[in-house]
Amino acid sequence: MADRLEARALGLRRTGRWLLRQVSFSLDTGFCVILGPNGAGKSTLLRLLSGEWRPAEGDVLLKGVPLERYSLAQLALERAFLPQQRSLAFAYTAREVVALGRLPHQRHRPQNHEDQVRIEWALEQTGASGLAQRPYFSLSGGERARIDLARVLAQDAPILLLDEPTNHLDPRQQLEVLALARRLAQEGRLVLAALHDLNLAALFAERILFLKSGQLAALGSPDQLLKPALLQEVYGVPFEVIEQAGRRLVLPALPPDGQ
Amino acid sequence: MIFGARKRFVLILALLLAASMLLAASSGAYYIAPLEIPRVLQEGLEGAYVLLNIRFPRVLLAALVGGSLALCGAVLQGLLRTPLVEPGLLGLGGGAALGALLWLSFFPALVWGLPAAAGLGVLLTLVLLLRLAPVGGEQSGVRVLLMGLLLSTFFSALIGLLQFRVGDPQGRSLTFWTLGSFGGANWELLALTAALALPSAVVMLRLGRALNALSLGEEEAFHLGIGVEALKRHALMLVALGTGAAVAAAGNIAFVGLLVPWLVRLAVGADHRMVLPSAWLLGASLTVLADLLARTALSPAELPVGTLTTLAGGPLFLFLLLKEGWRGG
Numbered sequence: 001m002a003d004r005l006e007a008r009a010l011g012l013r014r015t016g017r018w019l020l021r022q023v024s025f026s027l028d029t030g031f032c033v034i035l036g037p038n039g040a041g042k043s044t045l046l047r048l049l050s051g052e053w054r055p056a057e058g059d060v061l062l063k064g065v066p067l068e069r070y071s072l073a074q075l076a077l078e079r080a081f082l083p084q085q086r087s088l089a090f091a092y093t094a095r096e097v098v099a100l101g102r103l104p105h106q107r108h109r110p111q112n113h114e115d116q117v118r119i120e121w122a123l124e125q126t127g128a129s130g131l132a133q134r135p136y137f138s139l140s141g142g143e144r145a146r147i148d149l150a151r152v153l154a155q156d157a158p159i160l161l162l163d164e165p166t167n168h169l170d171p172r173q174q175l176e177v178l179a180l181a182r183r184l185a186q187e188g189r190l191v192l193a194a195l196h197d198l199n200l201a202a203l204f205a206e207r208i209l210f211l212k213s214g215q216l217a218a219l220g221s222p223d224q225l226l227k228p229a230l231l232q233e234v235y236g237v238p239f240e241v242i243e244q245a246g247r248r249l250v251l252p253a254l255p256p257d258g259q
Numbered sequence: 260m261i262f263g264a265r266k267r268f269v270l271i272l273a274l275l276l277a278a279s280m281l282l283a284a285s286s287g288a289y290y291i292a293p294l295e296i297p298r299v300l301q302e303g304l305e306g307a308y309v310l311l312n313i314r315f316p317r318v319l320l321a322a323l324v325g326g327s328l329a330l331c332g333a334v335l336q337g338l339l340r341t342p343l344v345e346p347g348l349l350g351l352g353g354g355a356a357l358g359a360l361l362w363l364s365f366f367p368a369l370v371w372g373l374p375a376a377a378g379l380g381v382l383l384t385l386v387l388l389l390r391l392a393p394v395g396g397e398q399s400g401v402r403v404l405l406m407g408l409l410l411s412t413f414f415s416a417l418i419g420l421l422q423f424r425v426g427d428p429q430g431r432s433l434t435f436w437t438l439g440s441f442g443g444a445n446w447e448l449l450a451l452t453a454a455l456a457l458p459s460a461v462v463m464l465r466l467g468r469a470l471n472a473l474s475l476g477e478e479e480a481f482h483l484g485i486g487v488e489a490l491k492r493h494a495l496m497l498v499a500l501g502t503g504a505a506v507a508a509a510g511n512i513a514f515v516g517l518l519v520p521w522l523v524r525l526a527v528g529a530d531h532r533m534v535l536p537s538a539w540l541l542g543a544s545l546t547v548l549a550d551l552l553a554r555t556a557l558s559p560a561e562l563p564v565g566t567l568t569t570l571a572g573g574p575l576f577l578f579l580l581l582k583e584g585w586r587g588g
Contacts, residue, residue, distance in 0.1 A: 073484040076483050081482040088474060089341060090340075103471060103483045103485075107484075
C-alpha cells in the first residue's frame with residue numbers, strides 16, 4: 001500500500017524565485033519535524049502538502065493519489081492544518097472555536113454526540129478543558145495557542161500539519177505540546193511539524209527533515225542527522241553536540257568574531 | 260449555548276414576530292383589537308377591508324423586508340469578517356435605488372422588473388466596492404467602510420438627480436429611497452418582493468457552516484474544506500438579491516442589517532448557524548414594530564421608517580466602532 005503522504009519533486013516559484021525545489025520524500029506515520037533556517041521553505045512545504053498552494057512542479061500524493069483529485073471536503077477529512085498566523089472574527093467562546101474543527105464532519109448533519117465527544121477529547125489532550133467556556137478574545141497568547149491546537153485535533157484527521165505549534169508557549173507548554181504530537185503519532189497518525197528549536201526536535205522527533213534554501217538537505221532519525229557537520233551545512237554556523245545522560249544537546253557555537 | 264436553549268430562542272423569536280405582526284395589524288387610525296381580527300374577517304365586518312387591503316400587505320412586507328435586510332447584514336458581516344458593515348452603510352442600498360430608478364427611467368411601465376434591477380444595482384456596487392477596497396489585511400474593515408460611505412453619499416446625490424428625470428407612477432421620492440417607507444405596500448408588491456427575497460433567504464440560511472469556517476480566515480476555511488471563492492460568489496449574489504428586493508419595495512431602511520445581527524450575537528453567540536435564522540426573525544419583528552411606530556407616533560402624519568431605525572442604529576454604530584477600536588473585527 002502507498003504511503004500516506006508522498007512528495008514527488010515538489011517545486012514552487014514565487015515572484016521569479018524558487019521557494020522550494022526538487023523536494024521528494026515519503027512518510028506514512030510517526031512524528032516528523034521539519035527544521036531549517038528562516039526562509040528555507042518550511043511553511044511553503046506545509047502549505048503545498050495541505051493543498052493550499054499548488055506546486056509549480058511535481059506532485060503531492062495522498063495515499064498514492066494526487067492531491068488535486070480530492071475534493072476540498074475530502075481533503076478536510078484527511079488532513080488538518082495549524083497555521084503560524086491565526087485570526088478570528090466574532091466573539092466565539094473557546095469551546096466554539098474548537099467546535100469549528102468539526103465542521104468538515106457536519107456537511108450533511110447538525111452537531112451530534114460524536115462531535116461533543118471529540119471536542120471534549122481535544123480540549124483534554126491540550127490541557128484546555130478549563131478554558132472552554134471563556135471568550136476566545138479574553139485568552140492569553142499561550143491559551144489561544146492551545147485552543148487552536150485543540151481545534152486542529154477536533155478535526156480528527158489522520159495527517160496533522162503543524163506550522164510552529166510551540167510559538168507563544170512557555171517551556172513547559174512546549175514540552176507538553178510536542179509530547180502530545182508524538183503520542184498522536186504513536187497512535188497511528190502522521191504528524192508533521194515545522195519547528196525552530198533543535199533541542200526540542202532532538203527530544204521528541206522520530207524523524208527530522210532538514211530544508212535548506214528550498215531544498216531537502218536530509219531526512220532521517222535524530223541520531224543520524226543531529227551531527228555538527230550537517231547542522232553547520234544547514235544553518236551556516238558551527239555547532240557543538242553534547243551527549244549527556246542519554247540526551248542530546250545541540251548548541252550553536254559563538255560566531256567567529258566572538259561577540 | 261446548548262441545543263435545547265438554542266431551539267427555544269428561535270421559538271421565542273418566532274412568537275415575538277407573530278405577536279408584533281398581530282399588534283401592527285390591529286393598530287392604526289382604525290383600531291381593531293388583535294383578538295377580534297379573525298371574527299372581523301370571517302363576518303366581513305367594517306374593518307375587514309382595512310385589514311385585507313392595507314394592514315396585512317403592509318405588515319407582511321415590513322416583516323419580509325426587515326428579515327431580508329437583517330439576514331443580508333449578517334451574511335455580509337460574516338463574509339467580510341467584521342460586525343461593522345451592513346448593506347445600507349456600504350452603499351448597497353444606494354446602488355439598489357439607483358438600479359431601480361434607472362429601470363424606471365427606461366421601462367416606466369414594467370414595475371415587475373424593479374427588484375431585479377435593484378438587485379443588479381447592488382451586485383455592481385458590491386463588485387465596485389471590492390475592487391476599491393479588497394478584503395483581507397489589517398485595515399480592510401475600515402477601508403471597506405470608508406469606500407462604502409463614499410459610494411453611499413455619491414449615490415444619494417445621483418438618486419436626487421435621477422428622480423427629477425424619472426416619471427415614477429408611484430411618486431417615490433428621494434425621502435423614500437434614502438429613508439424608506441412601507442406606504443406603497445399592496446399584495447402585488449408583496450408577491451414581487453417575496454419572489455426574490457424568500458428564495459434567497461432560504462439559501463442564505465444554509466451558509467452558516469461555511470461562514471463559521473470563514474471566521475477563522477480564508478486559509479483556515481480552505482483547510483476545513485470550504486471553497487472560499489465559490490462561497491463569496493454565491494453569498495454576494497444572494498446578498499444582492501435580498502437587498503435589491505428589499506430596497507425596491509421599501510427604500511433604504513438603514514441600520515437594520517447592523518443592529519439586528521449585533522443584538523442576536525449578544526444573545527446566542529457567534530455561531531452563524533444560530534445567528535442567521537435568528538437575525539431574520541428579529542429583523543422582521545423589529546421592522547414591523549418600527550413601521551408601526553412610524554405610522555402611529557405622529558398620526559395622521561407618517562414618519563419615514565428609516566428615521567427610527569437610524570435613530571436607534573446610529574448611536575449603536577458609534578458604540579461598536581469605539582469598542583472595536585477601528586480594527587474592524
